[in-house]
Ligand SMILES: [Ca+2]
């Protein structure tokens with residue numbers, strides 16, 4: 024350092040020392056050492072008590088101060104249900120949903136390093152004022168793909184629109200005395216909801232989508248690969264109304280990962296486009312409605328001799344319709360070898376219209392839901408269900424493999440206790 028530079032340096036150090044001394048100076052002449060204020064780690068905004076109806080979400084959103092990189096654990100106890108300190112959430116916010124009425128006691132523990140704070144609250148769950156329906160309350164959307172009962176189940180008449188057809192589908196499948204709607208070939212769908220949230224009860228299946236599947240009486244194949252008959256598996260999606268607006272939003276859907284979900288023959292993000300027929304006639308033909316998919320395949324859906332109406336939804340004015348989703352492998356096999364006895368085989372579990380309504384495998388556990396990357400998600404319950412046909416196959420004279428929906432039910436409200444799969 025040169026002499027001049029050294030001078031400057033000394034002045035700078037002096038100035039800094041003076042300035043710092045001045046800044047730290049209190050009213051007294053004796054200056055205590057400055058210590059930074061202790062970090063504040065507080066849990067605020069948790070009320071002593073909350074109240075909700077059963078099957079309705081209660082959200083508790085604490086205001087957290089501090090707890091940088093902290094962890095949050097909610098535990099719950101309920102003496103009547105013999106539950107003690109069960110971990111129910113590991114996020115800051117609690118979204119609690121209960122099937123049983125009563126008092127639920129909660130403790131939130133926030134931890135960061137050696138710092139730990141707790142907050143306690145109670146949620147009182149009451150019986151609803153107007154008794155819930157265990158069945159579908161609303162159809163939000165219905166659009167079948169090409170199929171032999173399209174325009175018939177439900178029937179489409181002149182003047183019908185997307186909205187009047189939605190209402191017809193709703194009238195068919197809502198309530199306890201539901202009838203059937205047809206989803207047509209791959210991708211055709213219906214979206215519906217309930218008047219409450221179906222609770223995801225641990226270890227139990229929670230709801231059932233009803234269809235018209237049955238087991239075959241006389242499969243000619245003595246070495247049949249599994250249970251089969253008239254099974255037309257539909258993919259089930261579930262949604263939890265996270266934002267509470269009473270509607271399913273795009274970011275609220277999860278797929279029920281059934282038995283085929285992780286198998287290589289199942290194609291995720293499948294897309295198919297059906298083209299409206301240019302010349303609609305009553306003729307039966309194998310080359311009726313053209314389709315193309317995003318796997319480089321194309322072909323025709325057939326019109327058979329038993330159903331002569333248009334198989335393309337008549338209320339749709341666009342000249343093509345595209346559907347997207349998970350494609351299951353073909354499940355229909357001509358077991359006669361002559362086209363006379365088709366067996367539509369069931370997949371093991373986790374689909375709609377894939378096992379009879381009386382069979383446990385037509386019942387679904389909400390815990391089977393996965394996100395779009397295939398990761399398991401924990402949903403406290405669900406408000407909405409979407410079902411779409413999962414197979415793109417023509418089964419000879421039987422026509423296309425197409426899922427039917429004949430209602431749905433909350434198993435818990437009906438007192439049906441069906442264990443999940445292990
Ligand atoms: Ca469950």
Ligand SMILES: [Ca+2]
Nearest residue numbers: 264268270272
């Ligand atoms: Ca919503």
Ligand SMILES: [Ca+2]
Nearest residue numbers: 235255376427
């Ligand atoms: Ca069916």
